[in-house]
Amino acid sequence: MYSSAAEAVADIGDGARIAVGGFGLCGIPDALIQAVADTTATGLEVFSNNCGVDDHGLGILLSLGRIRRVTASYVGENKEFARQYLSGELEVELTPQGTLAERLRAGGAGIPAFYTPAGVSTPVADGGIPWRYDSDGSVLIASPPKETRVFGDRRYVLEESIRADFALVHARLGDTAGNLVFEKTAMNFNPLAAMAGKVTIAQVETLVQPGEIDPGSVHLPGVFVQRVVHTGPQDKRIEKRTMRTDEEAKR
Incomplete structure (x- = not known):
């Protein structure tokens, strides 16, 4: 930790x-x-x-x-x-x-x-x-x-293949042993990037103790993660916001 x-x-x-x-901008380790x-x-x-x-x-x-x-x-x-x-x-x-x-x-x-x-x-x-x-x-x-x-x-x-010195990832939930759970489509490149890092650093929104995450719910086991930091809720930005006009909404 x-x-x-x-x-x-x-x-x-x-x-x-x-x-x-x-x-x-989905699931990026912004912090x-x-x-x-x-x-x-x-x-x-x-x-x-x-x-x-x-x-x-x-x-x-x-x-x-x-x-x-x-x-x-x-x-x-x-x-x-x-x-x-x-x-x-x-x-x-x-x-x-x-x-x-x-x-x-x-x-x-x-x-x-x-x-x-x-x-x-x-x-x-x-x-x-x-x-x-x-x-x-x-x-x-x-x-x-x-x-x-x-x-x-x-x-x-x-x-x-790619082997990096460090990997930076974001997870919705993680424990102090490095087991991670990703949120929906944020489980895209995060697990793969984590696997490729010699030293993987995970920022997690919610941090719990080992055993509090159902083993069947773990997306990435802690063996791939060397460092965990609790950063809290992420500032989720929308890359492109597209809005319908009033006329389009009536159709």
């Missing part, structure tokens, strides 16, 4: 590789991300489904210039992300969402690599996707070609 988010992330240093749970932003850690390499929005989630670290490289599947909600990427300030590896999820899970399961059909006969497998641009707009670093192999009558591409 840690008394604060700041204490829990205090040893995250320059160049750390960090897996971060959440999807969009832990803010705590990292309050440190001086820079040159971070982040693995996450996306990079938050300009003023929330991982977008905070991005706007501070703390992130060197991002591996993600979707980045469309962050204008600063696009600016840094296109200007050559940020290295970006885009990967299919299911592949990213499996790369995280495989890392936690001790599997070094796996074959998948996703991305075969596309630049994902053939290489050439811009990872980093130069300041003049030319491609400085491009993705390399990946090994492919035929199983049966279908071709597959080899993807390497």
Whole structure:
């Protein structure tokens, strides 16, 4: 148990590789991300489904210039992300969402690599996707070609698993032994990110003692979690609010 988010992330240093749970702004470890932003850690390499929005989630670290490289599947909600990427300030590896999820899970399961059909006969497998641009707009670093192999009558591409130095996750409920329960769709990338971290830090809304959570209700066992901090209810933001007009509501 840690008394604060700041204490829990205090040893995250320059160049750390960090897996971060959440999807969009759903289930993100916002208190832990803010705590990292309050440190001086820079040159971070982040693995996450996306990079938050300009003023929330991982977008905070991005706007501070703390992130060197991002591996993600979707980045469309962050204008600063696009600016840094296109200007050559940020290295970006885009990967299919299911592949990213499996790369995280495989890392936690001790599997070094796996074959998948996703991305075969596309630049994902053939290489050439811009990872980093130069300041003049030319491609400085491009993705390399990946090994492919035929199983049966279908071709597959080899993807390497992800193992991070730290993982930051959010759970609705947790105990002091690290057993976690996630809320509905927040059980997306959180368990996978947690598995991929050598040191996994969980912020929990409600903290209980070991034995108070029904074992059958545990989504992620405490063996994958090294640090727990009680942060209380999360400030749940809506990424995009869409409202019907009065006329639409009458139809």
